[in-house]
Each structure stands twice: as structure tokens, then as C-alpha cells.
Amino acid sequence: MSDKKNKEYMDELRHSCAHLLAAAVLELYPEAKPTIGPPIEDGFYYDFDFEKESISKDDLEQIENKMRELLKDWDSFEHREVSAEEAREYFEDNDYKLELIDEIEQDDEKITFYTSGNFTDLCRGGHVESPNEEIGALKLEKVAGAYWRGDEDKEMLTRIYGTCFNTKGELEEYLEWKQEAKHRDHKKLGTELDLFMFSDNIGSGFPIFTPKGNIVRQEILKYCREINDKCGFNEVHTPNLNKKQLFETSGHTEKFEDGMFEVHSNFGEDKYFLKPMNCPQHTQIFDRKLRSYRDLPIRYSDFANLYRDEKPGELSGLTRVSCFSQDDGHIFCKQEHIKQEYNQTLDAIEEVLSTFDLEYEVVLSLWDPENKDDYLGEDSLWKEAQQQLRELLEDKDIEYKEEAGEAAFYGPKMDFIVTDALKREWDISTIQIDLNLPRRFELEYVDEDGNRKTPIMIHRAMVGSLERFIGILIEHYGGKFPVWLSPTQVHFIPVSSENHIKGTKKIAT
Ligand SMILES: [Zn+2]
Ligand SMILES: [Zn+2]
CATH class of the missing domain: 3.30.930.10 (Bira Bifunctional Protein; Domain 2)
Known part of the structure; x- marks a missing residue:
């Protein structure tokens, strides 16, 4: 499978798993309001409004177990086009979905429902054919806050992150890789x-x-x-610094102005950019x-x-x-x-x-x-x-x-x-x-x-x-630079404090 194809497939697998997460959450927290659940790099998330309830990392295992239980009956995604009316009626208690339905209607696009097991979601599509055969291993990773539509003036939702793979082996390999990446994180190192x-x-x-x-x-x-x-x-x-004129001639102001820092002189009218x-x-x-x-x-x-x-x-x-x-x-x-x-x-x-x-x-x-x-x-x-x-x-x-x-x-x-x-x-x-x-x-x-x-x-x-x-x-390099790049070339460590410090200092200088 080519990398591009593979990426597309993994996105479908993970988005399917996001549906499964929403289904499990609704079973356990019937008052929760699901909003959106896209695939992301290495996994997926789903944002929920849990209203009065608060969810923490400790709840993830229970949700995961529910997902595995429901998955057994998820053998396909049934897709159906619905009218805006029908969609609104179905999601009458969910203001987030209602907002999405309004937008789809305004854009003159088709409104589609996807159903797997007992769970139906408003969705554009992009799922695997047989979730219960293809989602071989899943893991919920963390809980975080996220504003609806990424807008801090809007509701704060609960985002649950997870990932999934075709096989347990692939999931284990991924988790090991993630651990290693965490150790090597350049911000930490x-x-x-x-x-x-x-x-x-x-x-x-x-x-x-x-x-x-x-x-x-x-x-x-x-x-x-x-x-x-x-x-x-x-x-x-x-x-x-350069005068604006330079970037006008180069075309940067036209294509890239938002990406440039602007600077003004106290003398004269010229505008400058970094x-x-x-x-x-x-x-x-x-x-x-x-x-x-x-x-x-x-x-x-x-x-x-x-x-x-x-x-x-x-x-x-x-x-x-x-x-x-x-x-x-x-x-x-x-x-x-x-x-x-x-x-x-x-x-x-x-x-x-x-x-x-x-x-x-x-x-x-x-x-x-x-x-x-x-x-x-x-x-x-x-x-x-x-x-x-x-x-x-x-x-x-x-x-x-x-x-x-x-x-x-x-x-x-x-x-x-x-x-x-x-x-x-x-x-x-x-x-x-x-x-x-x-x-x-x-x-x-x-x-x-x-x-x-x-x-x-x-x-x-x-x-x-x-x-x-x-x-x-x-x-x-995991922080272990080759010698020519290493900022610390040699460490002298005296074996005992009394007798060796003097000698060590002598060698070091
Ligand atoms: Zn979907
Ligand atoms: Zn260049």
C-alpha cells in the first residue's frame, strides 16, 4: 500500500473509531452531547459536552471497554441521505449538531447520517467497510479541554483522544514509539x-x-x-529590516503580508518589515x-x-x-x-x-x-x-x-x-x-x-x-550528539574528594 493510500485508510479507520467512542460515551453518559470527531495524525478525537458531568483519565478504561463491547456488532456503516427537517428532529437536543446542520444546509450540501450498531451520527463519510474486522486494537489516550469551534468565546468541551490499529502488534509498536519520542522530545532534552x-x-x-x-x-x-x-x-x-518596497517588488506583501512583522520608523513615513x-x-x-x-x-x-x-x-x-x-x-x-x-x-x-x-x-x-x-x-x-x-x-x-x-x-x-x-x-x-x-x-x-x-x-x-x-x-540523536557536535567533550570525575581533586583540576586545565 502506498504511503498516501495508507494515510487515507488509517484516517478512515480512526474516524470510524471516533464514531465508536461517541457511541460508547452515549451508552455510559446518556446526557452527553457529541459534537465532532475527526481523525488526526496518529489517531482521532471526539469532542463532547458532558454538561454537569466531568470526565478524567480514570474514566477512559471504562469507556474503552464499552467500545470493545459495542464493536462486536459493528459490521458496517449504513449511510442514508436525510432532509434538514429530519436531521433537526433527530438531533433536537443537541445544539452543536443543529449548528452543523444549519451550515450544511446553507452550503447546499447533502445531509447524511451514518449508522453502525445502534449509533447514528451526522457525518460526511470516510469510514472503513467492516469496523469490527478492521479495528483490531484501540486505545484512549487522554482527556483535554477544547473550545467549540476552537473559539474561546464559545463553550468549553471535553476532548477525548485515542488511536486504533488493525492489529494489537501495531498498537504496541506505536505505544513504544510514542514512549521513545517522549524521552527524546527536544523541548525536554x-x-x-x-x-x-x-x-x-x-x-x-x-x-x-x-x-x-x-x-x-x-x-x-x-x-x-x-x-x-x-x-x-x-x-x-x-x-x-527592509523597506516595504522591497517586498512589494518581490511579491511577498501580496502573498505573505500576514506572515511578516511590520516595523515603523520614528523618522519618516517608510514602513519596514522584518x-x-x-x-x-x-x-x-x-x-x-x-x-x-x-x-x-x-x-x-x-x-x-x-x-x-x-x-x-x-x-x-x-x-x-x-x-x-x-x-x-x-x-x-x-x-x-x-x-x-x-x-x-x-x-x-x-x-x-x-x-x-x-x-x-x-x-x-x-x-x-x-x-x-x-x-x-x-x-x-x-x-x-x-x-x-x-x-x-x-x-x-x-x-x-x-x-x-x-x-x-x-x-x-x-x-x-x-x-x-x-x-x-x-x-x-x-x-x-x-x-x-x-x-x-x-x-x-x-x-x-x-x-x-x-x-x-x-x-x-x-x-x-x-x-x-x-x-x-x-x-x-536522543541528546547524544556525535563528539564533534557535543557541547561537553570530556568530563573529569575525581574518584575521591581528598586525593584526586587537585590532580583532576591539573589535567582539566
Ligand atoms: Zn463519520
Ligand atoms: Zn531564496
């Missing part, structure tokens, strides 16, 4: 190893690397710089003088801080932050350089990922030939660039997956999906061709034939966000 911190006075989402953490960070930077040197990059140093990426600035460095074809390729690297105004609820440790820096690189080149530059960058990325013992899969994101209008640049340019990338991967005997329609509107890209020690996947390294930005900034070079032409820009990152990469590495 990062504090224990004293690597990084957050401060309410500084702001959530703004990580601070402490002296030890900064050693890890600097070692990674040093390593990236070595690789950049080998690839002919020149490092630049750039300011964090930069979410380095690319627009690098076009200005390229453009500071007239370029000849002989100057190309020109490669700039940059480790400047970048800022993104993330929703507070979406921030998470080092893996989702508002301030980070990338091992960013931009290559300005001619079309005939694409293969050579990709070749060199591919080698560099392979070297970096293997240094950190990370396995990866290459995904080549191409345009959708049926919708050429969605993409910028001439057909021939796209076709040739995509062909060059394919050939390169084949020449180098690298296995890859092609995804049509996944290219950015400005060019095809190659992404490296990394698998860490916990078998989780991360998008880390990327190489992207950009036919758009050089045009927006009217970049030019004088070609061999004397004509002025637009260069191609390639965006490249090997480890991506350093913050996120360090978060991933802490979990990947």
Missing part, C-alpha cells in the same frame, strides 16, 4: 542539556541558544560554511553592478535571522518558531548552468545529510502540463529545466519520486524528505529554480552575443532552518 530556552520577556517563538546550545549551533554553521566554500559560495551579511527570507535582498546584491555572462554563476550564502509572524498556537519548541536562520544560498546563473549547479548542490546535500546519519528520499516537483497558465515562464524553459533535473538524477543513479503539479509557480524544485531515527519525515533540504524573482527585480546580464538577458535564480538550503534542524538532531 533541550532544557535538561541546557541547550536553549524561551523567555516570556523576550517572546514565545523566539528561541535563545545558551552557551552550550550555541556551541552546537556554531559547529553546524562552521560545517555548512566549509561545504559552501567548496561549492564556490561567497557569504554576505544583510540587515533584518525579513521572512533572504532572496529579495540577494537580488539587490547581484544588481549592484552590470553583470557579464563571464561573471556567472554568482553564489551568495547568508545565515541572517529570519522572522515569521506565526500564530501562537502553532509555535512548537525549535521546530516551529518566529525567529530562525537558514543556511541559505542563492545562485544566479544561465540556463545552461542549471545541471552543473544542481549536480554540485546535490553532492553537497548528500554529504551533509549522511554526515548527520539522516536517510532521505528525493522528490522532484514538476509543473502540471494540463494547467500551464498557472506557471510563470516559457514552456520551453520549463521543459528543458525539468528534463535537466531528471537526467541529472538518473545520471547520478539517485532514486526519486516525481510529483506533477507540485512545482512552485516560479519553477520546478527538488526536495529532500529526511527520515529521522524515530522514522518521522521532515522536509529539510531543497533546491528550487526561480524564473520569477529575477524578472520582478529586472535583473540582467550581458550575454556572449551582446544581448541583455535575465539570469535564472536557484534557491538552495542544505539543513534549512538551523533552529528546526537542531530540534530534529536532538531527537534524532
